[in-house]
Amino acid sequence: MTLSVARRGLMLVLSSPSGAGKTTLSRRILTSQSDLVMSVSATTRAKRPNEVEGADYFFVSPERFAAMIAAGEFLEHATVFAHRYGTPSKPVMQALAQGRDVLFDIDWQGTQQLKEQAREDLVSIFLLPPSHGELERRLKARAQDSDDIVAARMAKAADEISHWAEYDYVIVNDDVAVAEAKITAILMAERLKRSRQTGLSDFVRSLA
Amino acid sequence: MTLSVARRGLMLVLSSPSGAGKTTLSRRILTSQSDLVMSVSATTRAKRPNEVEGADYFFVSPERFAAMIAAGEFLEHATVFAHRYGTPSKPVMQALAQGRDVLFDIDWQGTQQLKEQAREDLVSIFLLPPSHGELERRLKARAQDSDDIVAARMAKAADEISHWAEYDYVIVNDDVAVAEAKITAILMAERLKRSRQTGLSDFVRSLA
DSSP states (O other): OOOOOOOOOOEEEEEOOTTSSHHHHHHHHHHHOTTEEEOOEEEOSOOOTTOOBTTTEEEOOHHHHHHHHHTTOEEEEEEETTEEEEEEHHHHHHHHHTTOEEEEEOOHHHHHHHHHHOTTTEEEEEEEOSOHHHHHHHHHTOTTSOHHHHHHHHHHHHHHHTTGGGSSEEEEOSSHHHHHHHHHHHHHHHHTBGGGOTTHHHHHHHHO | OOOOOOOOOOEEEEEOOTTSSHHHHHHHHHHHOTTEEEOOEEEOSOOOTTOOBTTTEEEOOHHHHHHHHHTTOEEEEEEETTEEEEEEHHHHHHHHHTTOEEEEEOOHHHHHHHHHHOTTTEEEEEEEOSOHHHHHHHHHTOTTSOHHHHHHHHHHHHHHHTTGGGSSEEEEOSSHHHHHHHHHHHHHHHHTBGGGOTTHHHHHHHHO
């Protein structure tokens, strides 16, 4: 067992255009990193066949969503394609207080709102696809979507990509295992930042 | 082969009290990281039997050292136990210009001077021993040193440790393989910082 110094949890944001591998990468690092938990968003959009309530999203009515905003229950919320998405505050705050890190799969709008509330604790990563052709191929691969939806998603992807420079780190995802290793390295490095290791003063005193 | 985006080289400083494993760790990451080169210091102190000129240090006379200062050939220099140590500027600048990273094994004084000249490009790591007893044991293990030298080195170690809070990252070295993985993660993460990846704007344009 290695010695451990108390530290503050951090908020790890992973943003990318749809089709850059964000969902796959999120699942992989959640599996490999035991101290990392996912922030599950609430949304008003319809559940897709493969999605699980409470794991992928909390699916709520527009009325319930509005009530949650009014009650100040969101860390951030945004509207995309007429659907609303928001991050419930409570589970995030509980995890951070336990010294765990929280992973956020949110877009640039959500990231900006989160930054305003948690500048010091926020670490943001932007994932880019390896090429225009590969992005197009991945967006077309979702067979259940209509051409209109694919076109709208390409436009949304271009809009999302235009915000890459607002992030702390940028990873080009041309190999999912390499991209996973890079995210893991960022998480490990950020945990080692002096400013996050709240137990260091006590530890250094014990060396004297 | 994975896609590579042009980036700026960085200066990685590793500081620690004597006996915290810095030399061992420096050697290990220089072996594993092909894009990382060591900055070799000049010193006026005598060469130890196991040391190699030009690899461990450039061993120079006090007169030569003073001339190098006068000619502005050092990035930083300091006096420790009546011996002088300095970092020759030219090899560092050449390596950075080639997009390679440079590792510095220098103390807190050198780090502060380097910071003044290279704030953006500097990444600093402080290594701590796992305990007071372990630090003492490691300092006594150098059989060629007299008791006076060990005592002086303990005092110097305490002085060096008192500067831990001036560093970006802090690693407690209780397991050399774990500490090496942590340094490697910091290096990988710092290379992925948006601000260091100078080729990103061009790459993002290629996605449109």
